Amino acid sequence: MPSLTARISLNKAGNKSFPPRRIVLGVTGSIAAYKAPEIVRGLVKMGFETRCVLTPKAKEFTTSLTLATLSHYPPVENENESRLWEMAHLSLASWAPVLLIAPATADFIAKLAAGFGDNLLLALALAFKGKIIVCPAMDGGMWEHPATKRNVETIRQFGYEIWGPETGELASGKIGSGRMVEPQTMFERIKSLWSVEKIRTRKAR
Ligand SMILES: Cc1cc2nc3c(=O)[nH]c(=O)nc-3n(C[C@H](O)[C@H](O)[C@H](O)COP(=O)(O)O)c2cc1C
Numbered sequence: 001m002p003s004l005t006a007r008i009s010l011n012k013a014g015n016k017s018f019p020p021r022r023i024v025l026g027v028t029g030s031i032a033a034y035k036a037p038e039i040v041r042g043l044v045k046m047g048f049e050t051r052c053v054l055t056p057k058a059k060e061f062t063t064s065l066t067l068a069t070l071s072h073y074p075p076v077e078n079e080n081e082s083r084l085w086e087m088a089h090l091s092l093a094s095w096a097p098v099l100l101i102a103p104a105t106a107d108f109i110a111k112l113a114a115g116f117g118d119n120l121l122l123a124l125a126l127a128f129k130g131k132i133i134v135c136p137a138m139d140g141g142m143w144e145h146p147a148t149k150r151n152v153e154t155i156r157q158f159g160y161e162i163w164g165p166e167t168g169e170l171a172s173g174k175i176g177s178g179r180m181v182e183p184q185t186m187f188e189r190i191k192s193l194w195s196v197e198k199i200r201t202r203k204a205r
Contacts, residue, residue: 029057
């Protein structure tokens with residue numbers, strides 16, 4: 001998996017002197033997808049151009065209209081248009097240095113681990129040239145299941161970063177592990193990711 005710095009040379013459209021402030025946000029069908037607009041809003045406020053890619057199930061938990069309004073760009077979501085498949089593979093895969101998948105369901109993580117490509121976000125993850133960050137969000141039982149543990153370990157070995165989950169109140173009202181890392185924590189980590197890369201890029205000159 002190339003580092004952000006390495007990705008600079010891969011991103012032809014980006015600013016060569018620095019990893020471009022671009023992020024692709026992948027949203028999957030977790031109840032935590034209601035926080036996707038907050039993530040987009042925060043990223044845009046931080047100066048990131050943001051593109052959203054939704055799984056078919058994600059659309060039941062958040063709306064394209066909200067994400068389009070906040071990101072100033074329509075989400076990629078229509079599975080049946082060849083133009084969009086082309087976009088996912090040829091453009092978005094090398095458009096941004098980071099693909100942030102938040103929230104990531106147990107189902108989606110299993111498919112990532114198995115190498116499935118049967119929706120646009122999965123296909124994008126397979127084709128993506130930069131860093132992939134996965135923020136799991138699920139019920140405590142799902143998170144603790146050995147299958148999920150194995151799948152998370154598998155994608156970690158692919159070089160994907162796993163942020164969270166946190167322990168706290170879950171959608172069920174129970175306290176447990178599986179709560180998506182808070183958007184504010186994502187923003188802090190993204191900020192430091194870019195500043196570390198800035199320092200590295202400067203030293204490399
Ligand atoms: C109300 C509701 C909430 C759900 N929340 C979660 C969740 O937080 N995490 C999870 O892993 N699955 C959750 N699911 C199950 C997923 O939606 C389901 O596994 C789906 O196939 C995920 O599709 P995707 O990963 O392609 O987006 C929920 C389902 C429903 C009906």
